[in-house]
Amino acid sequence: MAACILTDLPRLSTGTLGRLDPRVRRPAYDRAAARAGIVHLGVGAFHRAHQAAFTDECLAAGELDWGITAASLRSPATRDALAPQDGLYSLALRSATEELRVVGSIGRVLVARENPAALLDAMTAETTRIVSLTITEKGYGVDASGDLRRDDPDIAHDLANPQTPRTALGFLVQALALRRNAGLTPFTVLSCDNLSHNGRVLHGALTAFARARDAGLGDYVAGEVACPSCMVDRIVPATTDADRDAISASLGVRDAWPVLAEPFFQWVIEDRFPLGRPGWERSAVEFATDVAPYEAMKLRLLNGAHSTLAAMGRLAGHASVAAAMSDPVIRAFVQAYWDQVAPTVPGHIDVAAYTTRLSVRFDNVALQHKLAQIATDASQKVPPRILGPLRDLRARHSPHDALVLAIAAWMRSCEGADDAGRALSMNDPVLAEWARRPTAGMPATEAVRRWLDYSAVFGKDLAQDQMLAAGLSLALAALRDRGVIAVASDWLARR
Numbered sequence: 001m002a003a004c005i006l007t008d009l010p011r012l013s014t015g016t017l018g019r020l021d022p023r024v025r026r027p028a029y030d031r032a033a034a035r036a037g038i039v040h041l042g043v044g045a046f047h048r049a050h051q052a053a054f055t056d057e058c059l060a061a062g063e064l065d066w067g068i069t070a071a072s073l074r075s076p077a078t079r080d081a082l083a084p085q086d087g088l089y090s091l092a093l094r095s096a097t098e099e100l101r102v103v104g105s106i107g108r109v110l111v112a113r114e115n116p117a118a119l120l121d122a123m124t125a126e127t128t129r130i131v132s133l134t135i136t137e138k139g140y141g142v143d144a145s146g147d148l149r150r151d152d153p154d155i156a157h158d159l160a161n162p163q164t165p166r167t168a169l170g171f172l173v174q175a176l177a178l179r180r181n182a183g184l185t186p187f188t189v190l191s192c193d194n195l196s197h198n199g200r201v202l203h204g205a206l207t208a209f210a211r212a213r214d215a216g217l218g219d220y221v222a223g224e225v226a227c228p229s230c231m232v233d234r235i236v237p238a239t240t241d242a243d244r245d246a247i248s249a250s251l252g253v254r255d256a257w258p259v260l261a262e263p264f265f266q267w268v269i270e271d272r273f274p275l276g277r278p279g280w281e282r283s284a285v286e287f288a289t290d291v292a293p294y295e296a297m298k299l300r301l302l303n304g305a306h307s308t309l310a311a312m313g314r315l316a317g318h319a320s321v322a323a324a325m326s327d328p329v330i331r332a333f334v335q336a337y338w339d340q341v342a343p344t345v346p347g348h349i350d351v352a353a354y355t356t357r358l359s360v361r362f363d364n365v366a367l368q369h370k371l372a373q374i375a376t377d378a379s380q381k382v383p384p385r386i387l388g389p390l391r392d393l394r395a396r397h398s399p400h401d402a403l404v405l406a407i408a409a410w411m412r413s414c415e416g417a418d419d420a421g422r423a424l425s426m427n428d429p430v431l432a433e434w435a436r437r438p439t440a441g442m443p444a445t446e447a448v449r450r451w452l453d454y455s456a457v458f459g460k461d462l463a464q465d466q467m468l469a470a471g472l473s474l475a476l477a478a479l480r481d482r483g484v485i486a487v488a489s490d491w492l493a494r495r
């Protein structure tokens with residue numbers, strides 16, 4: 001079947017839109033008339049399943065100034081898949097049924113490492129009014145304390161070679177400097193990553209980077225560049241070869257890189273766009289003066305539970321979120337985790353209603369959201385998702401042992417094998433570069449001490465916390481000795 005699809009079906013493109021199955025939605029506007037008002041850095045699956053889809057709705061409504069020029073900072077894979085398709089791709093919303101549409105908002109895909117000048121030209125174009133980002137937590141060039149990582153090789157390169165940047169910060173600051181020199185108003189920089197106060201973090205990183213280049217440029221970025229915060233929420237699993245084949249068969253044409261997502265989404269944005277913005281509200285996007293409560297809700301309840309599931313579920317031998325949630329012990333532990341985290345979420349949020357909806361979303365077997373995907377770059381995700389609420393709970397002297405066990409499970413999952421001795425793959429380059437990374441052969445007390453000394457994750461405050469070290473050591477030793485299900489079962493029984 002796969003071979004038939006790959007060889008017999010024509011490729012999705014502008015010229016083959018007429019061959020789509022009639023039930024498939026497609027761009028209802030003249031794509032050739034659209035102008036690029038947005039440059040997006042990090043053209044991964046999440047952007048294509050979330051922001052690009054909502055921008056497509058704006059273009060369909062006649063807002064033709066908001067086409068997207070997308071850029072990959074490193075890999076050419078997305079460009080190579082979408083260029084022969086004229087930037088078109090399909091979005092499959094999966095639950096009990098599947099809804100398919102073709103999205104046309106991306107006009108060009110650039111590869112920054114291949115041609116940095118082309119990306120800088122796009123960012124400095126007078127038509128560009130927003131530069132948005134989905135570059136993951138590690139792309140912001142700051143440590144757990146928010147300080148610029150000037151010892152990072154790519155950051156150091158960009159400070160020394162501003163005309164040929166490698167990082168998002170390098171491209172943004174160089175483009176802003178060029179616009180300043182040309183007398184152009186700075187674009188709005190919109191972070192769409194899962195970071196607490198993502199706009200504030202981004203603004204601080206940009207300012208620090210600019211000041212490291214030139215004090216005047218730093219003052220300009222600090223005073224003139226808008227970085228609104230936002231909260232984004234949609235579960236987007238990685239696309240498999242089987243997904244490509246099934247979606248291509250449904251389309252009637254071959255799509256080299258479709259994206260999948262759940263039907264649910266939420267996007268809450270601080271409405272600060274000096275040069276204007278698309279009418280994203282037509283897609284039920286929310287605008288607010290303060291997105292912090294929504295950020296806390298998402299990061300601490302959804303993302304925190306995801307990282308916990310990735311660690312505990314993989315140790316127990318599960319491959320997907322739905323499979324882990326089908327384990328009654330893990331499911332009960334996640335609910336207990338939510339109960340402890342709930343007091344750190346702003347009071348007007350209905351936590352019970354939100355977590356009930358999360359359980360339904362996590363049970364969506366049609367998505368097959370892989371735990372290994374969630375575990376990617378976990379050392380950058382754990383600080384905002386789990387350590388943030390842990391700090392709050394410890395400051396309040398509130399129960400937080402579920403979070404301690406979740407952190408210990410993550411440490412245990414980094415030791416290379418699950419509870420049955422099967423190898424666990426690790427895709428976390430920042431952690432891999434850590435010279436003093438703990439090994440499974442160390443006593444738990446020593447391993448935890450070395451973990452807490454890893455300031456890029458734990459900061460400086462937790463390294464001095466003897467009670468936390470003792471709790472983590474006991475939990476890690478128990479997980480090694482008895483396995484995650486037995487330890488979580490006993491914890492739930494005591495609770």
